[in-house]
Amino acid sequence: MKKSSLFFVLLCLFQISKLGFCLAGSVHTANNNGDKRHGFIRVTNFGAVGDGKTDDTQAFLKAWEAVCNGGSNNTTLLVPLGKIFMLKPLKFAGPCKSSSVTFLVRGNLVAPGYTWDMGNSPAWISFDRINGLVVIGGGVKGGGTLDSRGSVWWGSGHAQDRPTAMHFNNCNGLRIYNLQHLNSPRNHISLSGSKNISVSGLKLTAPGDSPNTDGIDISNCIGVDIRDSVISTGDDCIAINTGSSYINITGLFCGPGHGISVGSLGKAGAFATVEEVRVKNCTLTNTTNGVRIKTYQNGLGYARKISFEDIKMVDSQNPIIIEQNYINRGKIEEVGFEYSNYQNRGSKNRFYKTESGNGRGVKVSDVRYSRIYGTSASDDAVTFNCNADLGCDNIVMDHVNIVSAKAGQVVSASCNNVHGSYLNSPVSCIKK
Numbered sequence: 001m002k003k004s005s006l007f008f009v010l011l012c013l014f015q016i017s018k019l020g021f022c023l024a025g026s027v028h029t030a031n032n033n034g035d036k037r038h039g040f041i042r043v044t045n046f047g048a049v050g051d052g053k054t055d056d057t058q059a060f061l062k063a064w065e066a067v068c069n070g071g072s073n074n075t076t077l078l079v080p081l082g083k084i085f086m087l088k089p090l091k092f093a094g095p096c097k098s099s100s101v102t103f104l105v106r107g108n109l110v111a112p113g114y115t116w117d118m119g120n121s122p123a124w125i126s127f128d129r130i131n132g133l134v135v136i137g138g139g140v141k142g143g144g145t146l147d148s149r150g151s152v153w154w155g156s157g158h159a160q161d162r163p164t165a166m167h168f169n170n171c172n173g174l175r176i177y178n179l180q181h182l183n184s185p186r187n188h189i190s191l192s193g194s195k196n197i198s199v200s201g202l203k204l205t206a207p208g209d210s211p212n213t214d215g216i217d218i219s220n221c222i223g224v225d226i227r228d229s230v231i232s233t234g235d236d237c238i239a240i241n242t243g244s245s246y247i248n249i250t251g252l253f254c255g256p257g258h259g260i261s262v263g264s265l266g267k268a269g270a271f272a273t274v275e276e277v278r279v280k281n282c283t284l285t286n287t288t289n290g291v292r293i294k295t296y297q298n299g300l301g302y303a304r305k306i307s308f309e310d311i312k313m314v315d316s317q318n319p320i321i322i323e324q325n326y327i328n329r330g331k332i333e334e335v336g337f338e339y340s341n342y343q344n345r346g347s348k349n350r351f352y353k354t355e356s357g358n359g360r361g362v363k364v365s366d367v368r369y370s371r372i373y374g375t376s377a378s379d380d381a382v383t384f385n386c387n388a389d390l391g392c393d394n395i396v397m398d399h400v401n402i403v404s405a406k407a408g409q410v411v412s413a414s415c416n417n418v419h420g421s422y423l424n425s426p427v428s429c430i431k432k
């Protein structure tokens with residue numbers, strides 16, 4: 001074995017909750033025997049050039065086929081270090097033969113830098129129906145960066161059709177580690193229709209004023225653990241949407257951005273559910289919201305069993321907020337027929353507008369705020385705007401101690417229709 005032909009990669013991540021894993025492997029630079037022995041499929045062996053100019057899309061798809069169909073011998077798609085690969089929108093589709101496949105991103109991946117027809121490709125890179133997928137980036141040492149070049153989509157002309165950068169759908173057992181990702185057109189990462197996901201060491205970055213550039217969007221996922229990551233973007237750091245439960249977020253640095261959000265839930269009257277969410281040990285800096293639960297007033301369903309613990313706010317505009325009466329742009333939302341209380345009045349009349357106070361709404365209950373501290377950029381440290389009919393139930397504030405970022409200013413809580421208890425909280429809904 002030639003010494004010069006060998007360098008060693010040791011990626012060992014242990015104690016990443018009980019779902020931790022450890023991967024060790026060696027990568028040969030000069031010959032393919034080592035690649036074969038260790039199950040590496042190099043994109044450059046399938047025609048990828050990586051010169052920052054050539055379109056490498058087809059080569060990546062061919063290499064993916066080899067990994068996905070390769071069975072237990074070929075389980076890692078390797079994007080080699082020191083190269084820049086240009087990719088058009090593409091989809092890595094499963095199911096794959098092996099119960100686990102790895103996408104090892106050591107080189108950089110760059111998006112087209114022009115807009116495309118989203119009808120054909122709603123995401124730059126899609127991963128679909130791949131169980132046991134592990135995506136590993138280069139981490140902070142450089143390499144393994146995705147540049148989505150989203151700025152071409154950020155103008156108002158594209159307000160309705162910005163694509164997600166990376167979309168993982170139906171990927172049970174997904175792991176994502178140490179990925180750096182810049183400037184998504186829209187969400188940097190969308191997770192949908194999957195169980196048992198673990199994410200750590202992410203760094204997602206976009207300008208604070210870039211539109212819709214959420215960090216991670218979660219919908220219809222059960223069992224997601226996100227930890228030790230830095231998300232600085234123009235929209236929600238993490239948004240937890242309908243169909244999601246057992247979601248843990250720990251050790252996140254968020255900001256600038258819109259904070260950590262449950263919702264919006266119940267758009268156009270939809271039935272939406274989120275439960276069992278734990279957000280712990282996070283720092284939010286210069287965010288427009290801190291920790292938020294937001295539901296449309298005409299929705300149905302619930303957001304419940306949610307806890308926020310040990311959260312540090314630095315200059316957050318609205319550190320703690322529940323909005324249960326959300327109306328998009330001041331308009332009472334139309335309710336899709338399938339969610340309407342009314343009978344179909346014929347094919348033309350499929351939508352009905354409803355007012356608040358009609359018994360609709362997304363129930364919000366069992367929410368705990370423990371040890372939330374730091375500074376608020378506005379005078380409203382806490383805003384609970386709950387619906388008069390439904391109310392918000394069992395909202396517990398325990399050691400909520402947020403002070404004004406401005407010397408001499410006093411912060412307050414604005415509370416409507418909220419029921420719960422207040423323990424050792426200088427900021428609470430109890431009138432002084």
Ligand SMILES: *[C@@H]1O[C@H](CO)[C@@H](O)[C@H](O)[C@H]1NC(C)=O
Nearest residue numbers: 040041066069070071073074
């Ligand atoms: C694994 O990949 C190698 C190319 O690196 C290829 O020669 C071999 O046929 C693949 N194995 C399978 C089972 O597809």
Ligand SMILES: *[C@@H]1O[C@H](CO)[C@@H](O)[C@H](O)[C@H]1NC(C)=O
Nearest residue numbers: 036037069070071072073074
């Ligand atoms: C996997 O590799 C081993 C050892 O090189 C070989 O004996 C076996 O046939 C390969 N299996 C497949 C499916 O390619």
Ligand SMILES: *[C@@H]1O[C@H](CO)[C@@H](O)[C@H](O)[C@H]1NC(C)=O
Nearest residue numbers: 019100132133172173174196
């Ligand atoms: C979760 O995914 C990991 C990695 O794919 C797997 O080893 C584990 O068995 C899965 N756990 C459950 C409960 O599905």
Ligand SMILES: *[C@@H]1O[C@H](CO)[C@@H](O)[C@H](O)[C@H]1NC(C)=O
Nearest residue numbers: 207208209256257286287315
């Ligand atoms: C807060 O974020 C905004 C928007 O990105 C930015 O313009 C401003 O400089 C930031 N302020 C601080 C103190 O970082």
Ligand SMILES: *[C@@H]1O[C@H](CO)[C@@H](O)[C@H](O)[C@H]1NC(C)=O
Nearest residue numbers: 017223224225246247248278
């Ligand atoms: C979330 O955290 C709780 C408490 O530490 C733990 O019991 C649970 O297994 C975690 N869930 C996930 C999906 O990581």
Ligand SMILES: *[C@@H]1O[C@H](CO)[C@@H](O)[C@H](O)[C@H]1NC(C)=O
Nearest residue numbers: 227228229250251252281282
């Ligand atoms: C909180 O998160 C930070 C950042 O990831 C980490 O360094 C620290 O160990 C965590 N603290 C606890 C008590 O988990």
